[in-house]
Amino acid sequence: MADTSSTSGGLTLPQQRQRAAFWFLAPMLFALFCVAAWPLGRTIWFSLTDTTLSNLYGGKFIGFDNYLSMRTLSSGKVIWRGTLVDPAWWNAVWNTVRFSVVSVTLETLLGLIVALVLNAEFKGRGLVRAAILIPWAIPTIVSAKMWSWMLNDQYGIINDMLLRLGVIDQKIAWTANVDTAMAAVLLVDVWKTTPFMALLILAGLQMVPRDIYEAARIDGVHPVRVFFKVTLPLIRPALMVAVIFRMLDALRIFDLVYVLTPNSAATKTMSVIARENLIDFDKFAYGSAQSTLLFAILSVFVALYIWLGKVDLAGDGGK
Amino acid sequence: MNVQAVAGRIAFYALVAVIVVFSIFPFYYAIVTSFATGTGLFEVNYWPRQFNLANYETVLSGRTFPRNIFNSIFIATMTVVFALFLAVTASYALARVRFRGRGLLLMTILAVSMFPQIAVLAGLFELIRFLGLFNTPWALILSYTIFTLPFTVWVLTTFMRDLPVEIEEAAIVDGATPWVIITRVFLPLLWPALVTTGLLAFIGAWNEFLFALTFTSSETTRTTPVAIAMLSGASQQEIPWGPIMAASVIVTVPLVILVLIFQRKIVAGLTAGGVKG
Incomplete structure (x- = not known):
């Protein structure tokens, strides 16, 4: 932008600016190195050792034994160990994937509906937008507690409503029951994060020029057809970005599951099981291996998504 | 009709x-x-x-909850201050100065904002122990940088990129150094973006649970989300729902009010991250 070459201290202006830019960036890069790159590297290193929580520096390198190891007993029987053959880990993977796919799908569909409603002009639109921001503003832990009270088996208002409506004939322990625990987590997550989805989609919708709708109306095209042929393709970029951000959040979910359904094998996710091993069970290295696997899974997912979906995350064509 | x-x-x-x-x-x-x-x-x-109001009295006259609220306010405020301070200068460089590897750097910053927190938990735990910060507010202020900083830098960069070139050129002609341009020329124009990102960073830090749970070990150093999660009665059957709800309302009402006052700015900030670019 500034090509006027004035010299000061033997440097041209662009050079001077680049030097300043370096010093402006250095503190931020150092901070990110300290809290992101270095800890990630250490986590991966710990996953290759037998470090314990009580002796962080006493770990020895043991290769990939935390992931998978094979031992042949004298009887000739082969024993496989490590997180890759741990049923609890695969249960957590399955829970996380199931949760993420279902919650993001529901949130996208409901978010789209809410966004379309908010994109229409009607009295009280501002109030509705304020109302849907409330679940987003409530801390996750608070919403988990609020819902676990509402879903309480004995005194919960949800059971009361459903009994009155005749949907169920006896009270259900929503969060404790193995069959309903995942549904409870999904319900709370959908409640809490649909607003975020709706607002992101709404921003996309508002960039669609109004005259397109006008033209379609004059031509007598059915609104549903307009939606699928015009609106949806136009908001696709916004939708793709919103979905990946939600998906990443869902794949690393911890707090909601930890508080709403503590110690339930039906909902335990990858983050929950990894932290359990890291801190609670004193299997620090084993938990590190699981954290590393979660990171690897997320990286592969993001790479595939950007590549297959041709998502332009920067939104400026890499300018 | x-x-x-x-x-x-x-x-x-x-x-x-x-x-x-x-x-x-x-x-x-x-x-x-x-x-x-x-x-x-x-x-x-x-x-x-x-x-x-008995539930509110129980919670507020309790030994630790007022302390937890203070911890949360202190930690969230310091997190915002650090994030904004580091991000303003960095995003000036990213938005207004051409240098090689800028696109790559922006992508790296975006990648960090996608990090699962659990992936750095073990490494951060070690770092915090090493620095002697375990069970202090500084442990959380340091670790919250991982999610507030990338987001803040990203939003401020997109915002600053849209500021007209002429303002800056006029300042350069007048002989202003980059530091003067940031503090005297851009900062006054940046206020709306600073309020938005600051508020979002504050909410993020106020609500965070995983790090707060892992890096504190005593009742007086906890933040409010951990304190609420840990409020319990004598047994599993006696969960004190009244006080839990009172505590929940106390920590949520300020947020709801803030969000409603700044709702337009927040929506703009949330969407600036990915959609607008």
Whole structure:
């Protein structure tokens, strides 16, 4: 932008600016190195050792034994160990994937509906937008507690409503029951994060020029057809970005599951099981291996998504 | 208006009503519960029957909860200050100065914002122990940088990129150094973006749970989300729902008010991250 070459201290202006830019960036890069790159590297290193929580520096390198190891007993029987053959880990993977796919799908569909409603002009639109921001503003832990009270088996208002409506004939322990625990987590997550989805989609919708709708109306095209042929393709970029951000959040979910359904094998996710091993069970290295696997899974997912979906995350064509 | 149009109108407003009720009912019910005590707690009331402040007294006169609120305010404020300070200069460089590897750097920053927190938990735990910060507010202020900084840098960069070139050129002609340009020329224009990102970073730090749970070990150093999660009675059967709801309302009301006041800015900030670019 500034090509006027004035010299000061033997440097041209662009050079001077680049030097300043370096010093402006250095503190931020150092901070990110300290809290992101270095800890990630250490986590991966710990996953290759037998470090314990009580002796962080006493770990020895043991290769990939935390992931998978094979031992042949004298009887000739082969024993496989490590997180890759741990049923609890695969249960957590399955829970996380199931949760993420279902919650993001529901949130996208409901978010789209809410966004379309908010994109229409009607009295009280501002109030509705304020109302849907409330679940987003409530801390996750608070919403988990609020819902676990509402879903309480004995005194919960949800059971009361459903009994009155005749949907169920006896009270259900929503969060404790193995069959309903995942549904409870999904319900709370959908409640809490649909607003975020709706607002992101709404921003996309508002960039669609109004005259397109006008033209379609004059031509007598059915609104549903307009939606699928015009609106949806136009908001696709916004939708793709919103979905990946939600998906990443869902794949690393911890707090909601930890508080709403503590110690339930039906909902335990990858983050929950990894932290359990890291801190609670004193299997620090084993938990590190699981954290590393979660990171690897997320990286592969993001790479595939950007590549297959041709998502332009920067939104400026890499300018 | 024909019958079909009226029916459509009614259906539309019914949908609006469902959205509004579903959004605000849980919070409404938490408030109703927080004012109920004794047996009133154990009967389902759709409308407020009692207005009893006993639960609030229990929570606020408790040994640790006021302290937890103070911790949360202190940690969230310091997190915002650090994030904004580091991000303003960095995003000036990213938005206004051409240098090689800028695109790559922006992508790296975006990648960090996608990090699962659990992946750095073990490494951060070691670092915090090493620095002697375990069980202090600084452990959380340091670790929250991982999610506030990338986001702040990203939003401020997109915002600064849109500022007109002429302002800066005029300043350069006048002989202003980059530091003067940032502090005297850009900072006054940046206020709206700073308020938005600062608020979002504050909310993020106020609500964070995983690091707060892992890096604190005593009741007095906890933040409010951890304190609420840990509020418990003598046994599993005696969960103190009244005080839990009162505590929940206390930590949520300020946020809800902030969000409602700044709702336009927040929506702009949330969408600036990915959609607008």
